[in-house]
Amino acid sequence: MARPNFSGRAPNSKAQIDADAFSINEFCARHRISRQLFYKAQQEGLMPVTFKLGTRVLISREAAAAWRRAREAATQAANSAA
Secondary structure, eight states: OOOOOTTSSOTTOHHHHTOSEEEHHHHHHHHTOOHHHHHHHHHTTOSOOOEEETTEEEEEHHHHHHHHHHHHHHHHHHHHHO
16 A cells, blocks of 8 residues: 555545645655755745645645746756856
8 A cells, every 4th residue: 555645645646646736745745855845945935836725825736847847947057057
């Protein structure tokens, strides 16, 4: 049986893969980062844009994809400058 992630769902559940928005816990589990790292990098402006729905803080699928592209581009720029 698959080990559940922070949200209590199996990491490869179809609902999580096809979600249009992720909670902070789901985003962190999906990208294999800790919540502590998420909040530290968010203070530095290095995390995706979030939005609130009631009291929930969510990250859209599009924001997560844009964040991944930005992180990849920053890494490539740093590697080519070295």
